[in-house]
Amino acid sequence: MYTIGIDIGGTKIKFGMFDGVSKLVKEDQISTPKEAIVEKLIAAIKEMIQDQEIHGIGVASAGIVDFQNGVVRSCPNLDALANIPIQDMLEDAFHVPVVISNDANCATMAEGTAGVAKTVSSYICITLGTGIGGGIVHNNELVHGNSGYGGEVGHMILVPNGIICGCGRKGCWEAYASGKALERMISEAPELASKNYQPKDVFQNYTFDTSCKCVVDQYLEYLSIGLINLQYLFDPEMIVIGGGVIDSSKYWWSELEGKMAAASVPIVLQQAHLKNNASMIGASLLVKQDK
Template sequence: MYTIGIDIGGTKIKFGMFDEQNKIVKVEVIKTPKEAVLETMIETISAMGNEGEIQGIGIATAGIIDIEKGVITSAANIPAFVNLPLKTSLEMEFHVPVMIANDANSAALAEGNEGVAKKVSNFISLTIGTGIGGGIIQDNKLVHGTSGFGGEAGHMVIVHNGRTCGCGRKGCWETYASGRALERMIQENPALASKKMQPKDLFLNYNSNDACKEIIDTFVDYLSVGILNLQYTMDPEMIVVGGGVIDSSDHWWHLLQEKITATSTIPINIRQAQLKNDASMIGAGYLTKK
């Protein structure tokens, strides 16, 4: 018997087939469809396993999700999926339970079951990429919250009346400590913008360019503020940091640790995520497991 874990992204969708020990036995990657979405999803899942072999389907996706209905209610990067009855349609087709969760929540499940937080029952997982996503695991269970917004740490306000976020609020954490924030800071510096620098270039030039150093130091300051807010609020056993920005962690992780050590008055265990690009797909494979 197998479980299917699906990670829906703006450009591609990853389908993983997992055995009863949740080991990956097959992976399919397709271009994210802009039409005939349900047909494409059903066709790809059907091609992965014979009828009767699949015992559950988990879907990790960006956007805002109605957990109970299993519907993506808002997602700028995958508009063709918005308001589609994914859960009910796939359950009717395959006659197995289907669960849909935010991709950052799924990444938290993955890290808790197979990653750096394995055997840790209470932790917070952060996914830092274009924005900041989060997942909360409490007593080994994913915290969805009353309306399904549990773990949306990126929209925690850290600057009163600060920069406008994509969500419409002002001062959200992800407007100051994400990949998009780094891109903005580059554009606001004419010298760096003229060189067409990318966020990764900031880290590479940290020791040789004062402007790059200033941006990275600012980024680390804001990142530490949000992390410490979460630690003081939830007091988890561990805070796991992953996402695309972690790929350059060799250049800034020590700065973050130094900042947190200097400004925290309580113990904090901060670790780098292990599962990287497969985290959401792996976590999706656990969504229907009891």
């Protein structure tokens, strides 16, 4: 029997069938619907598994997740998902146990089980996508916090009274160093906006185009400040960076490391080994932990 791992993001939903700890047998994805999200997801999963037998489903979702009740309480980048009974709907559709958790926490678990952080006991995992997610592990224990908000590093204030974040507050790190923030920076640069540049175009032309270099340097500055703050605050053995933005890291990783070197404390910075599949893999591991 297989386990289903689902990663619900702001722009796409990835899901896969897993055999064992992290052996991916089959995977697929759909664009995140604007409405009837769970219903369309159920149909897509049924098409993928056909008549294969599954024993559980794990869901990684962006936003603030009520782990106990299987509900996403708030999701600034995906309002249509808030307070939908995802767990109940999936259990009714597939008649197997369903567990749901925050996507960054799932990615963090995956990197500690089968990824780059499996050799350390204290680390922070940052996911750079539409927003910024985070998971904090101390002495091999995931930090959930008193109300389940532990690890929501994207909403620490970086610039007082700054740009409005999707959460409604001003100046969050997510508003300056997420994929969505990078898109905003590009749109505010006339010479790039006129070319209809996307983030991947700006990264690819980083070393050749002064306009691209200006935007990327500013983005990396905001990113590095947040990472250095986390190092000073938690002193982890390692900071792991994953998420969709990391796919372009070959163009800017060395520059980020250079900015991180400005800190007066040692920082071990690593790219997520599981890349953009980390949350989906971590979601599948939820089922095993819940058994």
